[in-house]
Amino acid sequence: MENVGIGMSEGDPGTKDRFVIGYLTIAVLLTVLTMSWLGWEAYRTIDATKIAAVKAARIEELHGIIVHLDEVLTMSARMAATTGHGKWEDRYRQFEPKLRQAIEEAQSIAPEAMSKEAAAVTEDANNVLVKLEYDAFRHVRQRRLDEARRVLFNNEYEDHKRIYAEGMIHFATGLTSLADEYFDNASKRVTVTLSMILIAIVALLAGWIVVLRNTSQWKAAIVEKAAALVELNANLDQKVQERTNRLQRVNEDLAIEIEARRRIEEQDRQHQLELAHATRLTIVGEMASGLSHELHQPLTSVMNYTNGCLRRLRNGDEGQEEIISAMEKAVKEAKRASDIMWRMRRFTRLGDVNVEPVDINEVVKEAMVLADPDYRKHDIRVHVELEEGLPSVMADRIQMEQVILNLLRNALEAVQKIDPDNPEVIVATALIDAGHVALTVLDRGCCLNEDEIDRAFYPFYTTKKDGMGLGLTISRSIIESFGGELTAKVVRHEGTLFQICLPLTASA
Ligand SMILES: Nc1ncnc2c1ncn2[C@@H]1O[C@H](COP(=O)(O)OP(=O)(O)OP(=O)(O)O)[C@@H](O)[C@H]1O
Ligand SMILES: [Mg+2]
Known part of the structure; x- marks a missing residue:
């Protein structure tokens, strides 16, 4: 200055x-x-x-x-x-x-x-x-x-x-x-x-000569300062104007920079959204065979029920009661298929992030609807142990579902690898202290060592032939954006445990 x-x-x-x-x-x-x-x-x-x-x-x-x-x-x-x-x-x-x-x-x-x-x-x-x-x-x-x-x-x-x-x-x-x-x-x-x-x-006399010399220097300095003050006052307006102009220019530059940063942040956010969306599509792609099986079943049932009804109507069979019952079953199966389709569409939609109080148990159940067919296809059991009456946490429902599906998908792939006698995955929720809810996914698959656990969260680290190595990276950044933590640890003789820890909604 x-x-x-x-x-x-x-x-x-x-x-x-x-x-x-x-x-x-x-x-x-x-x-x-x-x-x-x-x-x-x-x-x-x-x-x-x-x-x-x-x-x-x-x-x-x-x-x-x-x-x-x-x-x-x-x-x-x-x-x-x-x-x-x-x-x-x-x-x-x-x-x-x-x-x-x-x-x-x-x-x-x-x-x-x-x-x-x-x-x-x-x-x-x-x-x-x-x-x-x-x-x-x-x-x-x-x-x-x-x-x-x-x-x-x-x-x-x-x-x-x-x-x-x-x-x-x-x-x-x-x-x-x-x-x-x-x-x-x-x-x-x-x-x-x-x-x-x-x-x-x-x-x-000597003393006074010294004193007078000093005071005359002092007087000269005061006169000089007064002159400087007069000059400064004369230039002050100009200086204030110059400084104001300079500050204005700095402000304008700052505004431009803030706008540029805002744009970059917006782009970043957009990229994150797109990346999360892309990985959601990948998850759906990976689960496609299980899901198509899940769709195939109700649609086949609908076809069978409606064919049966047609046949009876063409043959002029009486039995209206049976036709109605078959049609009701067909409607139920069609609803099941439509329900799965609706969830898939909702999961794969590119929407904005909407952080709000959510019931974590509900989100787990939603995710299970999409994950279950895959698990069933591979004959792997999932134990879901949800603690009743949990307070809500702040999260985006779809992104939270995406994280859970990521973990469930990884667990499935880990369990598949070792071909255990009793393959199972345990999904649980619990209140771990007065301010946090935890969601854990434990699998008894191939255990990671400490070093691999650290690397598992690195972007593009994968041990899978078709893996992208982005699932855990994206999951961690999603959880951190909700103010939570995603960690992993090896549980001796048990398998690998992934834990999501989320803070409760402030008012909860
Ligand atoms: N439950 C698990 N048990 C053992 N290893 C795991 C488990 N979850 C993740 N890993 C290891 O961490 C790596 C990274 O996982 P991540 O989900 O980020 O990527 P990926 O599953 O390889 O690919 P994708 O991006 O398609 O999910 C995996 O390749 C795997 O080696
Ligand atoms: Mg993965």
Whole structure:
């Protein structure tokens, strides 16, 4: 069949469409996910950088504040000792908590700016310095300025001042390097994030190039299909017309072929009929001597009875009663002869096949009328054993009679051959199961072996001088045309048994 479907030759289009749509959906989803993740990562990096920058700036600021306040406190204490003015102590007390606060804040922002040991040493030095400065303030308040200057301008104060200064430098360096570290980390993070964004953008671009290339191919294919569809639609009418014409031609060819076949079958049927008819004529021909004897007898009797009557009438004999009786006998004999003639004519007529429900026992009896004379002539007995009340079977009466006569004729010829002491043929009918009736013909003639039984049904197989070898072939095809079977078997020490098995009429 010609392929008129769009895209049918390129695989399943629905699958490809679904594939491309799935492909696009995944690409869009991946893009959205990647962009969301990149946005989130950028936001976090900016936030972290901001915090790092704020922290670093505050650390720098605190560092300045601490150095400045430290100097302010030292200077205030020394100014108090030098000038004896109380305002310097006020100033000292004003800035001292601020310094402590600044140091605490710096330690909380960057606890790791200074090691614990260094912090302890610095703290100790600071405590000593504070204690010395407090002592100096006490001397100033008591107006012992020399004592106060001695406390603040001696080696102990200088040493602790140096230890404290070193500690603070260490702390300040730590703070600075921590601020640098914060900046470093932040810039690293920015670099990593930017690199990731770059890689993701490149990957997305590459992915989208592939997706777009695929979808553009897909779009091109759809456009092509649409164009093909338009073209197909344009040609569809023409194609439908062409196909209709072609189908019409095929139909016409088919009708011609069916008619030719019907004629051949009719001829076949006619030939079968003619062949069956010809073999019926042959059977009658074979039985002719027996039948002529059968006709000869009643006709001779008719002649004798009518001659007797004529003689009596010519002689003027009274005895009317006897003449009537003789004439009645003559009529009876003439009827017998006419009956035989009627049956022969019916049997040899070339008529159409008429399959109908028939009583098989009746058909056997009809056949026996024609076969009996032959049997009697050859002095062979026929035992007819018919089962009473058999259901009817579907058959053509004449053809069925022909089959029975064929079998009876074969049996007669077989029995004749061996010249037995007690020659006999048994014809029987019986119901063999719920759906079949069997008719058997058993003869005690020359037995066939298994091989010969098979060959007996071959066309033109005969062992007889004048035989045609068609009797059994035709009989089997007749029985099969009624839906039945004709088989043969050797019955040990009994003879040959032919069996016809016919299905019962459906309604029976
Ligand atoms: N009852 C039987 N006993 C033994 N042999 C038989 C019997 N019936 C048939 N045969 C064998 O089968 C052969 C074929 O039989 P079939 O009736 O087909 O042909 P035919 O009798 O030879 O010739 P015709 O065509 O005139 O009947 C016979 O020649 C015979 O050898
Ligand atoms: Mg025969």
